[in-house]
Amino acid sequence: MGVRDSGRLADGVVLSGIAKSFGPTRVLEAIDLAIEGGEFLTLVGPSGCGKSTLLRIIAGLETADAGSVAIGGRSVDHLRPDERDVAMVFQSYALYPHMTVAGNMATPLEMRRLTLAERLPLIRHLSPRRPRVMRGIMAEVRAVAETLQIAHLLDRKPAQLSGGQRQRVALGRAMVRRPRVFLMDEPLSNLDAALRVHMRSELAELHARLGITFIYVTHDQVEAMTMSSRVALMDQGRILQLGTPADLYDRPATVAVARFIGSPPINLLEGEADGTGGVRIDGVRLPIAPGVAAGTRVTVGIRPEALHPAPARHDGPVLRARLKRAENLGAEWMLHATLAGAGDAPLVVRITAAEHDAAAAAGLLGEDLALAVAPAGTHLFGADGARIAVRRLAGVA
Amino acid sequence: MRPGRLIGRIASHAVLLAGAVVMAAPFVWMLLTSIRPPEEVFGAVFDPIPSRFAGVENYGQALGASNLPRAMLNGVIVCGGILAVQLLTAIPAAYALARLSFRGRGLLFGLVLFGLCIPIQVPALPLYIALANLRLLDTYFALMMPFFLTVFGLFLFRQFFRTYPEEILQAARLDGMGEFEIVWRIAAPAALPAIAAFSVFSVVAHWNDLYWPLIVVTSSERATPALGILAFRDAETGGNYGALMAAAALITGPMIVGFLVARRAFVRGITMTGVR
CATH class of the missing domain: 2.40.50.100 (RNA polymerase II/Efflux pump adaptor protein, barrel-sandwich hybrid domain)
Known part of the structure; x- marks a missing residue:
């Protein structure tokens, strides 16, 4: 169990009875899952098993038909995505294409620290407070960019970056918020094989350094095995087995788990x-x-x-x-x-x-x-x- | 280059050239007529080159003997006003129709498509009566009001927003933006090519419009560019075609320059929204 630099215990995430259907299709069937604070939990499974939907429900981007999500012991079902204090890294990185790297990374902080009037074009210049707040934001953005080694890219637009650099910017945009929970939806699947292996160890290091709860979605069992403290293997809207990577490999609960984990x-x-x-x-x-x-x-x-x-x-x-x-x-x-x-x-x-x-x-x-x-x-x-x-x-x- | 390919290229260029000539000929003829002396306009001899340069008197008459500068200023006001309101309403509406799910969305979009099929001539009479009853005839508002809501723009922007990546919108929601802020800070900047394309369509259409200004405008203070040209055709000046063409050249000039400047964004906007 990891501890944040502030000294307080990291926040756990508890899912109880999460169910979701898209039309007649049952995507999730009453998922119960307790994720401990500071844990690196991976949701792994074949495409269409419901793992991304589950992640979006935790983020608040989708609403569950039934069940409840609690973060740090409190229900967040009634909270908007930005009020849940979670950050997410998307498969496509989802950077704002017309903003610079600095603008992308500053946006979540601007949204929290500036009022609506202070964000409006023209009118924002009337605020005497804004320059000071923006200086503070930019200092934090720069500090995060330096830990990710992208400080030299702050003035570029996403289109001018390589896949690996965009990946780091997406991580940086999530990190500047200092979220309670870090959600990642297949963040490595658009990288080439060599970079993917490299980023695996970087993500594991990042998790160790931040000490916050990571929930990671992937269809790649190698990523699940190498980075996670625990793995939840999902198929057809159910969790087939939850355990450490060694549990899943050495004691598969079902033939489906045995078939999915392990290469060859x-x-x-x-x-x-x-x-x-x-x-x-x-x-x-x-x-x-x-x-x-x-x-x-x-x-x-x-x-x-x-x-x-x-x-x-x-x-x-x-x-x-x-x-x-x-x-x-x-x-x-x-x-x-x-x-x-x-x-x-x-x-x-x-x-x-x-x-x-x-x-x-x-x-x-x-x-x-x-x-x-x-x-x-x-x-x-x-x-x-x-x-x-x-x-x-x-x-x- | 192989001879077959060379012939093919010559043929395709010939076709393109013919098309260009057909398109450009009226403009060239307009420019030539605008510098032709009046006695030559309907001369028996067909000679493309004027015998005498009469540009100064024609253009002088176009600018001086009419309210053309005022008409062009009115054109700027009316086109700018229409475009501003169109963008302010069509962009959020298109975003809602493309990306938000709510009851009745399909029906509303059906109404938008239905609206595309109705020409201005159909509601012209009720609009005129309404404006007359409100004593708003012969005002800028009367010139602009029927065009504030644009179903064409709405449709164009909706097609664009439909292709916009969902994950970026979700990232913006996680960052704390509401839907209105997403529209103006995230979606609209990405739609700039589509906005440029639509702006060209809108400004050209209302700059050149004759039908609606002819109905609601009676005073020369509110005349739009097209009405300004019309002044040269009335009994007073007896159909001075040289000055008429000079006025036409002055009025189409800004449009041509504007299009050339926005050409690249315009073409990109048209191709990327799939409204080819």
């Missing part, structure tokens, strides 16, 4: 419980299903790094596969294979370069591939998609 994606194999604590996949028995009735259809999820080329004398269960293609990524290799037998299910195996070289030297990487299954990355899901507790496999890999 988890290998999913259809099998049948044999009633004696094992699952049969194409004739191979994996002893991982204690207490599951015989004949139950189950889905076995195996992370790519949980599969290893098996030595010839391997005493654990082994999946037989046909190697199709091997990709060298430098530090590691991806082996693309299909499961031998009727299914022809695709399998991806991720091994380190050292393991690859050793396996290749031992002649294990022929067309016929034997794959040992490591227990830690193996997950079992019932027919309804829910997780079934997996007993650790003993003596494998």
